[in-house]
Amino acid sequence: MSGHNIFETTSSAFNESLALINKVDSSKFTRILSRIVQKIGVREKGERIFSEAEEEQLQGVLGLSTNQLRSIIEATSFILDQIAYYAISSNALASQLDKTILAKDKIQTFQNVWEENAEHILQQLKSKTVSPMVLDDIGWRFHLQMSQSSMSKIKQSSAIFEFNLKSSNSNEKMLLEFNREQLQDLYLKLEDIQEKLDTLS
Amino acid sequence: MDRISFLGYNTPTEVKNVLPILAKIEQSYCRQIVSLVVSYLKAKKIDSNQQEYQKFNQITKEIHDKLSIASQQQQTQQTQQQDDQSSILFTGIYYILKLAIKTKVSVEYFITDLTELKIPSTILTDLQKVYTNIRKELIDKVLSDKILFPQLETLKWRVDVIISSSFTSRILHPIILMETTDTKGNKRTFEVSVDMFHKLRYNVSKVLKDMEDLDQLPILKIDK
Numbered sequence: 001m002s003g004h005n006i007f008e009t010t011s012s013a014f015n016e017s018l019a020l021i022n023k024v025d026s027s028k029f030t031r032i033l034s035r036i037v038q039k040i041g042v043r044e045k046g047e048r049i050f051s052e053a054e055e056e057q058l059q060g061v062l063g064l065s066t067n068q069l070r071s072i073i074e075a076t077s078f079i080l081d082q083i084a085y086y087a088i089s090s091n092a093l094a095s096q097l098d099k100t101i102l103a104k105d106k107i108q109t110f111q112n113v114w115e116e117n118a119e120h121i122l123q124q125l126k127s128k129t130v131s132p133m134v135l136d137d138i139g140w141r142f143h144l145q146m147s148q149s150s151m152s153k154i155k156q157s158s159a160i161f162e163f164n165l166k167s168s169n170s171n172e173k174m175l176l177e178f179n180r181e182q183l184q185d186l187y188l189k190l191e192d193i194q195e196k197l198d199t200l201s
Numbered sequence: 202m203d204r205i206s207f208l209g210y211n212t213p214t215e216v217k218n219v220l221p222i223l224a225k226i227e228q229s230y231c232r233q234i235v236s237l238v239v240s241y242l243k244a245k246k247i248d249s250n251q252q253e254y255q256k257f258n259q260i261t262k263e264i265h266d267k268l269s270i271a272s273q274q275q276q277t278q279q280t281q282q283q284d285d286q287s288s289i290l291f292t293g294i295y296y297i298l299k300l301a302i303k304t305k306v307s308v309e310y311f312i313t314d315l316t317e318l319k320i321p322s323t324i325l326t327d328l329q330k331v332y333t334n335i336r337k338e339l340i341d342k343v344l345s346d347k348i349l350f351p352q353l354e355t356l357k358w359r360v361d362v363i364i365s366s367s368f369t370s371r372i373l374h375p376i377i378l379m380e381t382t383d384t385k386g387n388k389r390t391f392e393v394s395v396d397m398f399h400k401l402r403y404n405v406s407k408v409l410k411d412m413e414d415l416d417q418l419p420i421l422k423i424d425k
Contacts, residue, residue, distance in 0.1 A: 084369055085370050086370050087371055125368040125369040126369060126372045126374050127374070127394065128368050129392055130366070131378070131392035133389065133390065133392065134391060134393075134394070135391050135393040135394075135397050135401070136397075137397075138397075138400055138404055140404055140408055142408050142412070150343045150346070150347075151303050151340075152303055152304055152305075153304070153305065154344065157412045157416070159412070160350055161404075163391075165391050172389075174387075174389060175351065176350060176351060176352060176353050177349050177352050178352065180412050182352060182353065183405060183408060183409050186405055187402075187405050187406060187409055189358070190398075190401065191402075193358055193360060193398065193402075197360060197375055197395065200362065200375050
């Protein structure tokens, strides 16, 4: 991966954006960067990183036009997306950015921010799923059945499991009741799965 | 000595009503009704699906038809009897057997309690035979036929290792896919992370352990 230039782009716009970044005050850029890095992997497509009001404020502080600010934000998130995708170390990051026209102090800023957030972000990205439904939580209740409308004096144990299934826009609860035998069956199946997982690690 | 009849403190009206009829009807007629009651008890189900439901409807219809015919036949023979005598008889015998199953009364007590009601001995012998024969089957049936949340019918699973995704190039994390079908026929496919899988496995084994511990308590002799 290190031989490959991950910021290689023929777009002159990207270089222009980098030139703009170079002009921004370092401490201000650190703050912008730490804000953008929070949104990596969490952001929905088309979602804004800064609200309109915030962008206006930033324009005032940095003395930039709307378009200039936009291109800074875009270039920065492009760099972060690439870093996250290739999951590169902060040293490799520095050598990659050295190949661009980005100034040394800004490269340092990227390195600092990445070092601080890499583990958290990568963990988040790795657990990102494309599956429509994900098991989110489990609850259960264990009880002893004593009687029912058609029969008195029963003593049967049973357990109700609640599977909380989360999808992107809704939560579904799946309730399943188990008697002892059924639960034992489930347990044996889970043991099978565990065995397969053990062979992986 | 203070044992209460399986019919309860007060004999139900449905059973009381049947006593005067039992005293004067023929044994063969009564046998017909008893066999109808047994087929009704065997067919009855709380949580029936469409097919079973239709079958059950058919059986009840047959019972209804036979009851009316039986009534008519009886009427021609003994005109002073009521039209709905067979229905009363059916209901009464149904109650006796239902309550016997409900309390799981032993055959001896079944006879003792019914003798106290002064049920004719010929009919009592028939009832005793029937009860001895169906007791176990019906108790099992009633125990398995109860209100339940859906149960797990099938569980299919798959263990994958994710290599990469559009978000990051190297993941190498195992992930479990499960497909469950419950007894209501609902199918669900969902993903389980390894952490969540451990949680599930831990909880299932914990409940299983609790069940086993409960079994060990001598005070609670669990029906298996």
